[in-house]
Amino acid sequence: MARNKKARAVPVTSGAIRYKTKDIDALVAQLDTLKISSHLAFDSDSDAEEEPARPFQPFRFFDLPSELRSHILELLVVKEKTIDLDPSNTRTLLPALRLFFVSRRMHAEASHVFYSQNTFRIFAINGRFFHTKKQLLTRLPEHYIAHMRSLELRLGPGFNKPPKGWVVDARLKLDTAVNVRLLKVFVELDPASHPSFEGFRNEECGATEQFFTVFSVGLLGCLFGELQQLQKVEFDAYPGISRSSPLMQALVEETRMGGKELAWGPERGWDKIVETDLGGMLQKLGIGCERL
Structure with a gap:
């Protein structure tokens, strides 16, 4: 038998390793080139299939029905709180009032909604404007006041010495408030x-404990004289105020004498709570206490 010859190992030189490494690098470079070219080809195909960009079309707000436009504007410019002279107006009101500068038509519709749907305070109560002689209505043009439907009179601040600017006169331009129907x-x-x-109050100067009651009733009567179209007066108060208090009784009597409709606001809850004289009820029931 022929004797099997062992295969002789061929020594691997450093030159052979170097050549193989170059071949591998060249192959990797070719693969990278193929990936890039295929990716570019795919992108070119996708670009060819895309639709051409359409020109930007603005939303035609005034094509909407007037009722829908008014509802949208109410969501933007109608506030829950009464509008007054306040330093925070630049933060709470100014962003919404930028609508006035969009166009003349937007100004006409937005300003009508803003002034007709909000309530405006006649005399400022904020500390910065409490003693001002130029109230909110004094600062506004007459055509804005003509849109107003609701005004508010707040009684209590400055009860011992009301500001000199709390006077109902021509500066308030109430004769132009022809659409005001509600006074809160x-x-x-x-x-x-x-x-x-x-x-x-100093009684030596002629001021008594009834001073603020007389002052408030006089203020309310002057407003009745200026607001010719006023129909309803809505009273509200803090929980500590009773409907049978001297001030409230005088204000209610003045309202009835002025022929205005009487209503009660939501905060005090006078429309839900019936105030009774407990002592009078006990006397009627014969449970009154005898004086010793």
Whole structure:
């Protein structure tokens, strides 16, 4: 038998390794080139299939029905709180009022919604504007005041010395408020209803504990004289104010004498709570206490 010869190992030199490494690098470079070219080809195909870009079309707001436009504007410019002279107006009101500068038609519709749907305070109560002689209505043009439907009178601040600017005169331009139908009167406190307020007015100067009641009733009567189209007066107050307090009784009597409809606001809850005289009820039931 022929003797099997062992295969002789061929020594691998460094030159052979170097050549194989170059071949591998060249192959990798070819693969990268193929990937890039195929990717470019795919992109070119996708670009060819894409639709041409359409020109930008703005939303035609005024093509909407007027009722829908008014509802959208109400969501933007109608506020829950009464509008007054306040430093925070630049943050709370100014962004919404930028609609006025869009166009003349937008200004006409947005300003009508803003002034007709919001409530505006006649005399400022913010500390920065409390003593101002130029109230909010004084600063507004007459054509804006003509859109207003609701005004508010807040009674209580400055009860011991009302500001000199709290005067109903021609500066308020109330004769142009021809669409105001509702006057909201909010009572913060009644100095004549509690003995803790005694001594805040100097009786030597002719001021008595009934001073603020007389002042408030006179203010309300002057507003009735200026607001010729006024129909309803809505009273509201803080929980500590009773409907039977001297100030409230005087204001209600003035409203009835002026022939205005009487209504009660939501905060105090007078329309839901019936105030009763507990002592009178006990006497009617014969349970009254005898004086010793």
